[in-house]
Amino acid sequence: MWVPVPTRDRILDATGQLFRRHGYTGTGLKQVVAAAHAPFGSLYHHFPGGKEQLGGEVIRASGRMYLELFEMVMDASPDPVAGIEAFFEGAAATLEETDYADACPIATVALEVASTSEALREATAEVFDSWIAAGTRRFTAAGLNEACSRQLTIEMFTGLEGAFILSRATRSTEAVLLAGARAVASAREAGAGGSDVR
Amino acid sequence: MWVPVPTRDRILDATGQLFRRHGYTGTGLKQVVAAAHAPFGSLYHHFPGGKEQLGGEVIRASGRMYLELFEMVMDASPDPVAGIEAFFEGAAATLEETDYADACPIATVALEVASTSEALREATAEVFDSWIAAGTRRFTAAGLNEACSRQLTIEMFTGLEGAFILSRATRSTEAVLLAGARAVASAREAGAGGSDVR
DNA sequence: GTCTATACTTTGATAGAC
DNA sequence: GTCTATCAAAGTATAGAC
Numbered sequence: 001m002w003v004p005v006p007t008r009d010r011i012l013d014a015t016g017q018l019f020r021r022h023g024y025t026g027t028g029l030k031q032v033v034a035a036a037h038a039p040f041g042s043l044y045h046h047f048p049g050g051k052e053q054l055g056g057e058v059i060r061a062s063g064r065m066y067l068e069l070f071e072m073v074m075d076a077s078p079d080p081v082a083g084i085e086a087f088f089e090g091a092a093a094t095l096e097e098t099d100y101a102d103a104c105p106i107a108t109v110a111l112e113v114a115s116t117s118e119a120l121r122e123a124t125a126e127v128f129d130s131w132i133a134a135g136t137r138r139f140t141a142a143g144l145n146e147a148c149s150r151q152l153t154i155e156m157f158t159g160l161e162g163a164f165i166l167s168r169a170t171r172s173t174e175a176v177l178l179a180g181a182r183a184v185a186s187a188r189e190a191g192a193g194g195s196d197v198r
Numbered sequence: 199m200w201v202p203v204p205t206r207d208r209i210l211d212a213t214g215q216l217f218r219r220h221g222y223t224g225t226g227l228k229q230v231v232a233a234a235h236a237p238f239g240s241l242y243h244h245f246p247g248g249k250e251q252l253g254g255e256v257i258r259a260s261g262r263m264y265l266e267l268f269e270m271v272m273d274a275s276p277d278p279v280a281g282i283e284a285f286f287e288g289a290a291a292t293l294e295e296t297d298y299a300d301a302c303p304i305a306t307v308a309l310e311v312a313s314t315s316e317a318l319r320e321a322t323a324e325v326f327d328s329w330i331a332a333g334t335r336r337f338t339a340a341g342l343n344e345a346c347s348r349q350l351t352i353e354m355f356t357g358l359e360g361a362f363i364l365s366r367a368t369r370s371t372e373a374v375l376l377a378g379a380r381a382v383a384s385a386r387e388a389g390a391g392g393s394d395v396r
Numbered sequence: 397g398t399c400t401a402t403a404c405t406t407t408g409a410t411a412g413a414c
Numbered sequence: 415g416t417c418t419a420t421c422a423a424a425g426t427a428t429a430g431a432c
Contacts, residue, residue, distance in 0.1 A: 016274070019233065021313040022223075022310075023309065024224075025221060025223040026310060054333045082367070099313075100312065101313045106309060107363055108309040110366070111366065112224060115219040115297075116220055121367060127367065132270060155376055155377065157364065159353070159356055159360055160360065162359035164359070165305055166355065166356055169319060175356050177355050178352050178353055178356070179360075182380075
């Protein structure tokens, strides 16, 4: 049975999509309501704080969704190393499928607002911190110590984010694939439970 | 003796500065001419192609400048590994000095235009390719084979770019420092001429 | 080449009827 | 809660005097 999607959620979804491809300043509110099939007034009814409030909620929602994707891929893998491999391979596949449009849901916005909106910058920082915490938990559970886990996690997401920039610009998955291989090698060396006998 | 800076160059410089902090769509042309102390008409006299032409030239000029910085740091270092270390340390220092504003001169713009302007996307791709070529040259000269050199270079810039995102968002140099350590370790393992006896 | 004035469009935001 | 009409400001771009 079909259930209508609430206006507020449609606006959130549409904005998230637009943010990925056009960024924060590149996305107009009129564009948002058109994509969300919502009347203009509804936007300010649901988000009285205007574009900045909407931006903050979209950043947090997008960050949460990407975190869930990460957890899901890791859960579906036999061990953390295989999980990392699958995560990067999935990222590369998505890039190709979407003509290099869908990479990190908040990276573009994060760079745009880093020096222009303290409120939004904090939202992006919280998202990245939540990813780091989740990765650190994973690797700690696999036997690594806290410091090692955190370091490995940051290297992994750092490599992924940077690779997204190069891959989208050059329209090639080379960077993402290399970053994935690098993350896998680091995880294996750190002893994050590869399936190989050691 | 003081020599006046041509209007065209002042516009290019000012736009480059603004692009770093506000991005492409976030930078208005009125803002540009104000910062460059240039009359509005001069902008269209020197850049008849409007904002997109200006953007393209700024991307290429900024990319060239950052490449020169890389070459300079590498030249000033005893070996490639030490050069990488110095490059990342310099990046971290600049971040702190500028309150996390000045990182990669074209990253924000690269993500913004990747799916919105083919002409500008190509400009960013050319810049990244030029960096990769320069790094590959360095490591090849240090004794690594072509494939290894390219891989190491991409991993290095990929790590730097991703670390810039996390560092600017969280206002911490942790990610850049970790990415630097990772690049140094990779270069050393690959055999890019560390000063240590092996 | 420099500079001013202006045209036209889009932006974020608000008011008020329903 | 939904929707339309409208505002002031900022956006890019152009014309034309000097």
